[in-house]
Amino acid sequence: MKAPQTPLLEVSDLSVTLPVRESKLHAVRGVSFSLARGEALGIVGESGSGKSMTSLALMNLLPKSAERNASVLRLGEHDLLAMDQIEFAKSVAARRMAMIFQEPMTSLNPVYTIGRQLTETMTIHGTAGPKEARERAIDLLDRIGVPDAKNRLAQYPHELSGGLRQRVMIAMMLMNAPDLLIADEPTTALDVTVQASILELLAELRKELGMALILVSHDLGVVSQSVDKIAVMYAGELIETGTVKDVLSSPQHPYTRGLLASIPAPRGTGERLPSIPGTVPPLFALPSGCTFADRCSYAETKCRAAPPPMQSAGEGHLYRCILPLNTTGSSVRTAVSAKSQIHSHDNGSLLSARNVSRTFTVRAGLLGKGKALKAVDDVSLDVAQGEIVALVGESGSGKSTLARILLGLQESDRGEVTISGRPILSISPFERAKLIQPVFQDPYSSLNPRKTIGQTVMRPLELHGIGSAQDRRKEAERVMELVGLPRRLLNNYPPQLSGGQRQRVAIARAIVLQPKILICDEPTSALDVSVQAQILNLLLDLRDELGLSYLLITHDLAVVNCIATRVAVMHRGRIVESGEKDAVLRTPRDPYTQTLLRSVQTMKFSANPRAADGAAGLQ
Amino acid sequence: MAMQDTDLTVKAAAAEASADTPLDAPVRRLDSWREMLRHPGIVIGLAILLTLFALAIFAPLIAPYDPFDQQLSRRLLPPFWVEGGNPAYLFGTDHLGRDYLSRLLYGARISLLIGFGAAGIGCLLGVTLGVCAGYFGGVVDRVVSFLLTCQLALPGLLLAMALVFLIGPSVTVVICVIGLLHWSYYLVVTRAATQKIRDLEYVAAARAIGSNERQIMISEILPNLLSEIIVIFSLEVGVAVLAEAALSFLGVGIQPPTPSWGLMIAEGKTSVFLRPWLIILPGIFIFLLVLAANLVGDGLRDMMSKKSGR
Structure with missing residues (x-):
C-alpha cells in the first residue's frame, strides 16, 4: 500500500463534449475529485446531469465522437490521459479499474456460459491459467452468495434471475481484483429486496478487498447507505461534494436541498411533496452563470452573471453557489396547507374485485407439458370514492395482470370485477372508457x-x-x-x-x-425524483379538483407512503396484506411486507431542519 | 430561515411544466425532409424519377411522332449519331418504321404505371396481412405465415407467365399479377413491427378509451409503420418494373402495339448484333428507372437505420 497522501484516483478539470447535429453538448464540465484506496464515492444526479458520462470517461468507454479533456486523470501510477485505447485495455481495464452496468439482462453475452465469461476476464489478460481462473471464479461466486457455484459455471445467462446475473457481473469484474470498481446504477433495474442484498454485498467486498468504489446513482437513499463521500452533479458540473454526513445533514447548495426534500420518505406523514420546478437543462452552449439559476427560487441577478466558483463549507465540503448560506433555504415549493384534505370514502366501493384469478399456461420447451402459472390468485380489492389505494409488489407479482383485468383489457378466469356495482364485462368498452382509465409506467x-x-x-x-x-x-x-x-x-x-x-x-x-377511477401502473418509476414529486403532487391535485379515485400500482413504498390512503401488498399473485396505510407500513404483519419495508434504502443522515424546514416532516 | 411559501396550486404546476420544455425544436417531419435532401442517393434517385414522371405525363406534348404511326418506307433507321441516321428521327425507327423516341416516351407511362401500380397492390395485400398477423397472432398468424411459405415456394416468374397467359394479357392483368406475387417483403416487415408495437402502452391506452381493433390498427399501428412501408415500396417499384420487362420480353406481358420497354427489347432481339441500339436504348431506360427506385429506397433505409441507431 502506498502512503495515504497519494490518492488512488485523481481527476481534475474533466470535461466531455459530444457533437449533436451541428452543435456541441457539454455533457461534463470541470469535474474534479480524488479518491483514496478503499474509499467509496457516490455520484448523484438526475438524468442529464452527466454522472454516467463521467464514469464512462474514466473507463475510456465514451462514444467515439465524444471528446474528453482533463488536466489530470490518474489512476495510481497510470496516467490515463497519456494512454491510448490499446494500452488502456491491456493494463488498466478490468485489472485496475472495472465497471458494472445498470442492466444485468444485457451486460452478459447470452451465447456463452457464465463460466466461460468469468474465466475469460483473467485468461485474456494472462493473469491466470484456465484452471486457476476457474477456481477463482467458483471461489468468488461462492463468496458473493451465488448458491451452488460450481454447477452455475455451466449455465447460460438466461437461466439466472436478474439479481443473480448482477452478482455474476460483479464477480466477473472482481476476477482480477481491481483497485477501483465503478458501479453505474447497479441496482436500478432490480427489485427492492434484491437491491438491498446487492448493496450489502458491494459494501462487504469493499471492506474485504480494500477496493475503492464509485457508485453512480440517481437515488440518494441508495448512495447514502453505502459510500463515504458524495458528489452531487447538476447539468454536467459538480455542485456539491463532501462526506455523506456533511452533504446530507447540512446541504449547502439549493439544488441538493431540493433533491433531499423531494425524496418521499418511507415513514413520513403523507404530506404533499415539495418539488423542484423544471428539469435539468441541456447544455449546448457554455453557461454564462449558475446553471441552476432558472430553477432556483433564490436566484438573483448576480447568479446569472458568472459561473459560481466552488466555495468551502468546512473541510472537504465544497459547493458551487454564491449566495450567503443563511439566506437560502431549499429550492422547493411546498403546499399551502401541509396536509391535503382527507376524503371521506364511506359511500361504498367504486371499483371492486372479488376472488379474481387468472392463470397462464407456460409451456416448457416445444413438446413440454403446459405448466400453470397463477399470475393472479384469488384477489379481492376495493377502491372507494376519493381513495388512493396502493397495490405494492415486486416484478412478477402479478400486479400488472391484475391492472389489465381491472381495466377490462383482459378477462379473468374466475371471480368478478365490478364498477359502481355493475360487472365490468357487462359494460361496453365505450361506457367503460368513461369510468376507468389507465396511466402507464413508461412515458x-x-x-x-x-x-x-x-x-x-x-x-x-x-x-x-x-x-x-x-x-x-x-x-x-x-x-x-x-x-x-x-x-x-x-x-x-x-x-x-x-x-x-x-x-x-x-x-x-x-x-x-x-372517468371516475384512474389505474396508475408505476406512474413515476421512470422519472427523476424531483419530477416524481411534481407528478405525485399533480395526482393529488387532480383528486381534489375532479374527485378522482386511484389504484396506484408501485414497487416503491416511499411513493405509497406519500400519497396512498390504503395499501394492499401483493406477492406471487396473492394479496398477502392489506389495510389502512399507517397500519400496514408501521406494523406490518405479513413476513413479506416486513422484508419489503426492511429493504427500502432509507437516508442515513436526516437533513438538518434548518436546511429544509418545509421538508422536515418527511424525515 | 427564509423559506418561500410559494403556493403550489395547479397553476403553479403549469408554470413548472412550461419551464421544462427541453428544446423548442421544429417539428420532426420538416427535419427529416431537410435531411433527405442532403442524402446524395435520394437526391439523384428522386431527380431521375421525377424526370421520368414528367416525360411520361407530358409524352403527348414532347413526343415528335405518334408512337403507333407506321412508316414502312422509313423502317429501321439508325439513331442520329450513327452513320445513316436521320435528325428528324433522333433515336431512329423500329422494324415497322415507328419513331423510337416517341415509343420510349410512351413506354415510360406503361413502366411507371406497372411499377407503381403493382407495388401498390402488393403493398395493400402485404401490409394488410402483415398487420393482421402481427396484431392478432394465434390462428391468424399461422394462416398468414402458411400463405407466406406457399408464396415463397412458388416460382414467381413462371407463375406470372402462366397466370397472364390464362387470363389473357392486358395492362391491368399484368399489374394485378405482378402485385399479387410481390407482397412477401411487406408482410415480413410489417408483421414483425406490429408484434413489437402491439404490446406498447399506447395501444393499451387506445383500447382503454374504447377503440376497437380496426381503429387501433389504422390509427395507432399503421402510422408507425409508414417509414418502413415507404422504403419497401420504393424497392418493390424496381422489382415490378423488371418483372414487367421480363414478362413483356417473353411475350406474355404487354402486347404489341402498346409501347413497352420490355416489349421493345423483345422486338429488337432479332437484330441485336446489327442494330444494338434497339436493345440498348430501352435497356438504359429500364436501368435508370430501377436504379432510381433503388437509390431512393436505399437512401430512405439508411436514414431510418441512422435514426433508430441514435
Missing part, C-alpha cells in the same frame, strides 16, 4: 410517437364523438392546463417532450373523458 411507450400531443389528448373525445372539432380543441386546452402543461405543446410530437411532460400528457389523455 416513452405510452404515447404514439406519430401523433401530436393535441391528437393524442383529443383522440378519446373524437372517438366518442363528443363535441365539434373546436369544442374538442378547447377541452384539450382545458385539460392541458389542469395537468400543468402549456397549450402550445398541443402541436408538438412526443419525442420533443421530457419524461415528466409526457407523463402529464398521459394523465391528460386519461382524464379527458372524465
Whole structure:
C-alpha cells in the first residue's frame, strides 16, 4: 500500500463534449475529485446531469465522437490521459479499474456460459491459467452468495434471475481484483429486496478487498447507505461534494436541498411533496452563470452573471453557489396547507374485485407439458370514492395482470370485477372508457410517437364523438392546463417532450373523458425524483379538483407512503396484506411486507431542519 | 430561515411544466425532409424519377411522332449519331418504321404505371396481412405465415407467365399479377413491427378509451409503420418494373402495339448484333428507372437505420 497522501484516483478539470447535429453538448464540465484506496464515492444526479458520462470517461468507454479533456486523470501510477485505447485495455481495464452496468439482462453475452465469461476476464489478460481462473471464479461466486457455484459455471445467462446475473457481473469484474470498481446504477433495474442484498454485498467486498468504489446513482437513499463521500452533479458540473454526513445533514447548495426534500420518505406523514420546478437543462452552449439559476427560487441577478466558483463549507465540503448560506433555504415549493384534505370514502366501493384469478399456461420447451402459472390468485380489492389505494409488489407479482383485468383489457378466469356495482364485462368498452382509465409506467411507450400531443389528448373525445372539432380543441386546452402543461405543446410530437411532460400528457389523455377511477401502473418509476414529486403532487391535485379515485400500482413504498390512503401488498399473485396505510407500513404483519419495508434504502443522515424546514416532516 | 411559501396550486404546476420544455425544436417531419435532401442517393434517385414522371405525363406534348404511326418506307433507321441516321428521327425507327423516341416516351407511362401500380397492390395485400398477423397472432398468424411459405415456394416468374397467359394479357392483368406475387417483403416487415408495437402502452391506452381493433390498427399501428412501408415500396417499384420487362420480353406481358420497354427489347432481339441500339436504348431506360427506385429506397433505409441507431 502506498502512503495515504497519494490518492488512488485523481481527476481534475474533466470535461466531455459530444457533437449533436451541428452543435456541441457539454455533457461534463470541470469535474474534479480524488479518491483514496478503499474509499467509496457516490455520484448523484438526475438524468442529464452527466454522472454516467463521467464514469464512462474514466473507463475510456465514451462514444467515439465524444471528446474528453482533463488536466489530470490518474489512476495510481497510470496516467490515463497519456494512454491510448490499446494500452488502456491491456493494463488498466478490468485489472485496475472495472465497471458494472445498470442492466444485468444485457451486460452478459447470452451465447456463452457464465463460466466461460468469468474465466475469460483473467485468461485474456494472462493473469491466470484456465484452471486457476476457474477456481477463482467458483471461489468468488461462492463468496458473493451465488448458491451452488460450481454447477452455475455451466449455465447460460438466461437461466439466472436478474439479481443473480448482477452478482455474476460483479464477480466477473472482481476476477482480477481491481483497485477501483465503478458501479453505474447497479441496482436500478432490480427489485427492492434484491437491491438491498446487492448493496450489502458491494459494501462487504469493499471492506474485504480494500477496493475503492464509485457508485453512480440517481437515488440518494441508495448512495447514502453505502459510500463515504458524495458528489452531487447538476447539468454536467459538480455542485456539491463532501462526506455523506456533511452533504446530507447540512446541504449547502439549493439544488441538493431540493433533491433531499423531494425524496418521499418511507415513514413520513403523507404530506404533499415539495418539488423542484423544471428539469435539468441541456447544455449546448457554455453557461454564462449558475446553471441552476432558472430553477432556483433564490436566484438573483448576480447568479446569472458568472459561473459560481466552488466555495468551502468546512473541510472537504465544497459547493458551487454564491449566495450567503443563511439566506437560502431549499429550492422547493411546498403546499399551502401541509396536509391535503382527507376524503371521506364511506359511500361504498367504486371499483371492486372479488376472488379474481387468472392463470397462464407456460409451456416448457416445444413438446413440454403446459405448466400453470397463477399470475393472479384469488384477489379481492376495493377502491372507494376519493381513495388512493396502493397495490405494492415486486416484478412478477402479478400486479400488472391484475391492472389489465381491472381495466377490462383482459378477462379473468374466475371471480368478478365490478364498477359502481355493475360487472365490468357487462359494460361496453365505450361506457367503460368513461369510468376507468389507465396511466402507464413508461412515458416513452405510452404515447404514439406519430401523433401530436393535441391528437393524442383529443383522440378519446373524437372517438366518442363528443363535441365539434373546436369544442374538442378547447377541452384539450382545458385539460392541458389542469395537468400543468402549456397549450402550445398541443402541436408538438412526443419525442420533443421530457419524461415528466409526457407523463402529464398521459394523465391528460386519461382524464379527458372524465372517468371516475384512474389505474396508475408505476406512474413515476421512470422519472427523476424531483419530477416524481411534481407528478405525485399533480395526482393529488387532480383528486381534489375532479374527485378522482386511484389504484396506484408501485414497487416503491416511499411513493405509497406519500400519497396512498390504503395499501394492499401483493406477492406471487396473492394479496398477502392489506389495510389502512399507517397500519400496514408501521406494523406490518405479513413476513413479506416486513422484508419489503426492511429493504427500502432509507437516508442515513436526516437533513438538518434548518436546511429544509418545509421538508422536515418527511424525515 | 427564509423559506418561500410559494403556493403550489395547479397553476403553479403549469408554470413548472412550461419551464421544462427541453428544446423548442421544429417539428420532426420538416427535419427529416431537410435531411433527405442532403442524402446524395435520394437526391439523384428522386431527380431521375421525377424526370421520368414528367416525360411520361407530358409524352403527348414532347413526343415528335405518334408512337403507333407506321412508316414502312422509313423502317429501321439508325439513331442520329450513327452513320445513316436521320435528325428528324433522333433515336431512329423500329422494324415497322415507328419513331423510337416517341415509343420510349410512351413506354415510360406503361413502366411507371406497372411499377407503381403493382407495388401498390402488393403493398395493400402485404401490409394488410402483415398487420393482421402481427396484431392478432394465434390462428391468424399461422394462416398468414402458411400463405407466406406457399408464396415463397412458388416460382414467381413462371407463375406470372402462366397466370397472364390464362387470363389473357392486358395492362391491368399484368399489374394485378405482378402485385399479387410481390407482397412477401411487406408482410415480413410489417408483421414483425406490429408484434413489437402491439404490446406498447399506447395501444393499451387506445383500447382503454374504447377503440376497437380496426381503429387501433389504422390509427395507432399503421402510422408507425409508414417509414418502413415507404422504403419497401420504393424497392418493390424496381422489382415490378423488371418483372414487367421480363414478362413483356417473353411475350406474355404487354402486347404489341402498346409501347413497352420490355416489349421493345423483345422486338429488337432479332437484330441485336446489327442494330444494338434497339436493345440498348430501352435497356438504359429500364436501368435508370430501377436504379432510381433503388437509390431512393436505399437512401430512405439508411436514414431510418441512422435514426433508430441514435
